[in-house]
Amino acid sequence: MVKQADPRPLAALEAAREAGRRLLATGPLSLARMGGTSIAAPSSAGWVTDFLNAAYYARPRERRDLDDLRLAFAVLTTAWHHLGRRLRLGDLRAFHSTFGADRLRRTPTSGTLTLDRAELLDGGERLLGPAFAEGYGDPSRHAWGIVFRDPGELRAYNPQVRVAGAPLRELTPPRRPPAEQTWHTYPAVPLPSAAATLELLEQPPRWPDCACELGRFTPVRRGGLLGQTFEIEVARRSPRGRRCSRAPM
Numbered sequence: 001m002v003k004q005a006d007p008r009p010l011a012a013l014e015a016a017r018e019a020g021r022r023l024l025a026t027g028p029l030s031l032a033r034m035g036g037t038s039i040a041a042p043s044s045a046g047w048v049t050d051f052l053n054a055a056y057y058a059r060p061r062e063r064r065d066l067d068d069l070r071l072a073f074a075v076l077t078t079a080w081h082h083l084g085r086r087l088r089l090g091d092l093r094a095f096h097s098t099f100g101a102d103r104l105r106r107t108p109t110s111g112t113l114t115l116d117r118a119e120l121l122d123g124g125e126r127l128l129g130p131a132f133a134e135g136y137g138d139p140s141r142h143a144w145g146i147v148f149r150d151p152g153e154l155r156a157y158n159p160q161v162r163v164a165g166a167p168l169r170e171l172t173p174p175r176r177p178p179a180e181q182t183w184h185t186y187p188a189v190p191l192p193s194a195a196a197t198l199e200l201l202e203q204p205p206r207w208p209d210c211a212c213e214l215g216r217f218t219p220v221r222r223g224g225l226l227g228q229t230f231e232i233e234v235a236r237r238s239p240r241g242r243r244c245s246r247a248p249m
Contacts, residue, residue, distance in 0.1 A: 040080070043088050044086070048087060052073070054115045064213075066213065074208075075124045079128060094127060095127070098123045099123045144157065144159050201225065204224065214235050
């Protein structure tokens with residue numbers, strides 16, 4: 001017997017697309033766009049990046065907080081961990097029912113179609129369990145961009161499961177002559193403690209907590225920095241705004 005396809009995920013996706021069109025109509029915004037990563041299949045790219053836009057990119061510049069973007073990534077990555085597979089189109093229904101009402105409500109800290117920090121934390125608890133908000137601030141339960149249910153679950157986690165969704169390939173050397181290669185450098189940033197910074201660099205599972213609006217590094221091996229491999233998700237500029245893509249590991 002042939003079963004009729006459930007139209008609700010597609011209807012919710014169209015609602016997300018309409019939200020994006022309305023955001024673009026409000027003025028010049030740098031929105032994220034994604035083609036898929038090891039935690040998100042290409043079929044989920046539309047609603048996943050719509051969620052990230054709501055948490056950060058679609059906000060006015062003066063009201064953006066990078067930790068809210070990191071929190072939104074933690075919601076997505078923890079959902080991936082709970083499901084045990086990449087996020088896909090059908091998962092939109094759960095996210096839409098969890099965060100949709102908050103996105104339609106205007107508050108002093110979030111405009112229509114966006115999410116503020118409290119809404120992200122409250123929605124995270126409804127979607128992922130009542131200990132999500134507490135675990136997000138607990139180093140014994142928060143690593144690799146995931147909020148674990150307890151410290152034991154964190155210790156048992158194998159970060160190499162991400163490789164199943166994004167196979168490692170051989171490294172490719174630069175192709176252009178050295179004179180034609182471009183190296184990006186950035187202004188020096190003051191740090192409160194050199195020792196604390198070195199300690200952080202030596203703990204790759206904490207690197208996703210340092211994500212910026214241009215992307216994040218997620219380790220895919222156990223251990224420290226020596227011999228480590230990272231998945232790099234990059235938000236690059238495109239004619240329509242920002243596009244999030246996964247770089248080769």
